[in-house]
Amino acid sequence: MTRVNATTASSAAKRAAPVFLTALLAMVLAGCSTSNQTAQAPAEIAPAQTTKKVASVSLAPVAAPGSVSNKMGKMLETAAKEKKIPVKGDGADYTVRGYLVASPESEGTKVSYIWDVTDKSGKRAHRFSGEEMVEKRVSGDPWAAVDDKAMRKIAATTADRLRQWLPKKEVPATQVATTGSVNATSTTGQPNQERSQLASAQSPSSEILVVVPKVTGAPGDGNSALPAAMRRELQSRGLKLVQSKKPNAYTVRGTVELGEAESGKQPITIRWLVLGPDGKPLKNAVVQRNKIQEGSLDGSWGRVADIAAGEAAKAVAKILPDPTS
Structure with missing residues (x-):
């Protein structure tokens, strides 16, 4: 379950920091192409073909206890690939960094999370967040109550919201002349920023x-x-x-x-x-x-x-x- 409250959001403990969180919007990118013709005779130009590609991401280590961080990282990578999100190492368009905390509540254990998406320059382009409630509650470390089912649900929700936001790059293909001599140049639109x-x-x-x-x-x-x-x-x-x-x-x-x-x-x-x-x-x-x-x-x-x-x-x-x- 997800709860949103901007004016009554959380403070938290070192090991347990509940927080009220919200989501943001999706953005779409556009591209354009131009051509310069240098033939003496008129040339027929085949319409430029364009391909839309979803921006790629790299996944930074999740800020959570060691075992939780490793498990969430693997689950998120799997969920992202299921959503057709290109996951890369170096050279990705955006980097995704997550922060997870667990805390005991009267009705169970709550996992609060925030995901920051930064561009290649390191500037934050997007942030989204949420909460997942687990019915089980234990004494001591609250992470002991968080099972794989809850972790997979967080990963799936995160991948879905990330896919909704990620821009699509429209890349114009090089124009091809069917007759005559043609020089074609193209420019690709640059991504709009958050x-x-x-x-x-x-x-x-x-x-x-x-x-x-x-x-x-x-x-x-x-x-x-x-x-x-x-x-x-x-x-x-x-x-x-x-x-x-x-x-x-x-x-x-x-x-x-x-x-x-x-x-x-x-x-x-x-x-x-x-x-x-x-x-x-x-x-x-x-x-x-x-x-x-x-x-x-x-x-x-x-x-x-x-x-x-x-x-x-x-x-x-x-x-x-x-x-x-």
Whole structure:
């Protein structure tokens, strides 16, 4: 089952980080061809033939415990090939990187996942995510409750959503003259990029300046790890991050609150408030609530910060002005 909630997304433990996730859209590429004719006599040109090819991918190691990472990598490769997705090593059009976490829930064990797709330059072109619930629950390592059936379902769902998004390349074939002498040249359309990559194309006049100061109230390194992750997320959406407050800059301020632990579980709330250049809130805060294992975030937040900030940034970006408008 998949649950979506941009404003109440998750924080998580080192070993267990549930997160509320969403999906994105598919993009299609187009190509074009031109020809230059140099014959003295008119020549008949056979219509150019085009071939559409799905963009290729390489699969990076999955961020999960060792045995889980290896198994998911193999299952995803199999599922991708079943969906006719070209899987390559070097030279692929895109690289797919996954992050999986498992956590105990009252109704079983939840596996949360995020997949980032980056282009050849390393820029993120797409992100999609989801959750899979397993009825079984065990004490100790929650991954012990996750069986191969659930893993294959995640791999199949991932391959399906990846196939829906992957662009198709339309490659014009070389034109052939049936009579006369012809020189033909062709150009192939270049892939359109995801909206998150438009930052480099923004003109100075359309730049939206944003400052993300340190978060307050977080345990461990959360006060610095969370804002750093939020900055990366907003920058990938075309917003310009600045180090200090500017007269025309917006502020995204985060706070973390930990509740009283009960039976080893501790409630955690992360709030992100978006302030306009005048210092006034634009809308209500983006709030994320969850329960974590007591003390699990007292050290490094690691990828938990990336997951939490990644989900919150979707709602924060909707509050901020659109940098493409």
